[in-house]
Amino acid sequence: MPSLIISRYCENLSWLIKYNKNFxxxxxxxxxFYEESNFKKIxxxxxxxxxxxxxxxxxxxxxxxxxxKNIFLQGRIDDLDCMVYKxxxxxxxxxxxxxxxxxxxxxxxxxxxSENLGIEKDPRYAEKWKTNQIKKSxxxxxxxxxxxxxxxxxxxxxxxxxxxxxxxxxxLSNKRTFYCDLLEILSDHDNPIExxxxxxxxxxxFTKNKPIFRSFKDVIKTKIERIKKLNN
Numbered sequence: 501m502p503s504l505i506i507s508r509y510c511e512n513l514s515w516l517i518k519y520n521k522n523f524x525x526x527x528x529x530x531x532x533f534y535e536e537s538n539f540k541k542i543x544x545x546x547x548x549x550x551x552x553x554x555x556x557x558x559x560x561x562x563x564x565x566x567x568x569k570n571i572f573l574q575g576r577i578d579d580l581d582c583m584v585y586k587x588x589x590x591x592x593x594x595x596x597x598x599x600x601x602x603x604x605x606x607x608x609x610x611x612x613x614s615e616n617l618g619i620e621k622d623p624r625y626a627e628k629w630k631t632n633q634i635k636k637s638x639x640x641x642x643x644x645x646x647x648x649x650x651x652x653x654x655x656x657x658x659x660x661x662x663x664x665x666x667x668x669x670x671x672l673s674n675k676r677t678f679y680c681d682l683l684e685i686l687s688d689h690d691n692p693i694e695x696x697x698x699x700x701x702x703x704x705x706f707t708k709n710k711p712i713f714r715s716f717k718d719v720i721k722t723k724i725e726r727i728k729k730l731n732n
Contacts, residue, residue, distance in 0.1 A: 507554035511575030549686030550695030591665035601665035615640030657715035
């Protein structure tokens with residue numbers, strides 16, 4: 501049975517109960533006490549590293565007994581618009597071609613590799629950046645990615661929101677030590693900028709850029725949808 505791995509802080513997860521028959525649901529709880537008998541496991545974790553820490557923790561600690569299909573989701577998804585499948589079974593349906601699935605791909609290009617991802621100017625994060633509530637990196641995004649993959653190109657298929665499906669085989673294409681090293685980086689702060697880096701790199705980590713042409717199509721589709729929304 502596929503695994504549904506959830507990173508929770510304070511979200512109400514009652515929306516997941518209907519998937520209990522189709523998935524083994526594993527909740528990593530980084531917030532207040534939570535109990536739900538319909539889930540396979542609820543595992544308490546410290547609130548560090550954003551959802552990427554959760555995914556890495558799960559991979560590292562289950563590397564030798566991963567399920568064949570794994571869906572990683574945040575505790576709340578109804579605020580992610582087109583970046584998440586509303587029907588979680590679609591993640592399974594979409595896994596075949598690339599061993600990786602997400603509802604909508606994005607694209608990193610030459611102007612997307614800024615050192616801090618432009619977070620210092622983003623209204624959602626600017627104040628936290630200014631007051632050091634986001635831990636800064638000495639490397640910057642491009643150097644961080646190059647340290648992981650020296651030959652990573654400038655155009656890279658990406659997914660946003662930290663929500664995706666991936667097969668066991670794709671996870672095992674990288675050594676356990678690879679994930680251990682990343683887990684250590686993300687384990688000492690509740691909001692390290694590396695968590696934002698990782699959100700943009702998961703697709704490349706598991707696919708090595710195989711969906712790059714689909715990402716161009718998805719970007720155009722997203723732009724058209726946003727233009728239509730603005731005009732309505």
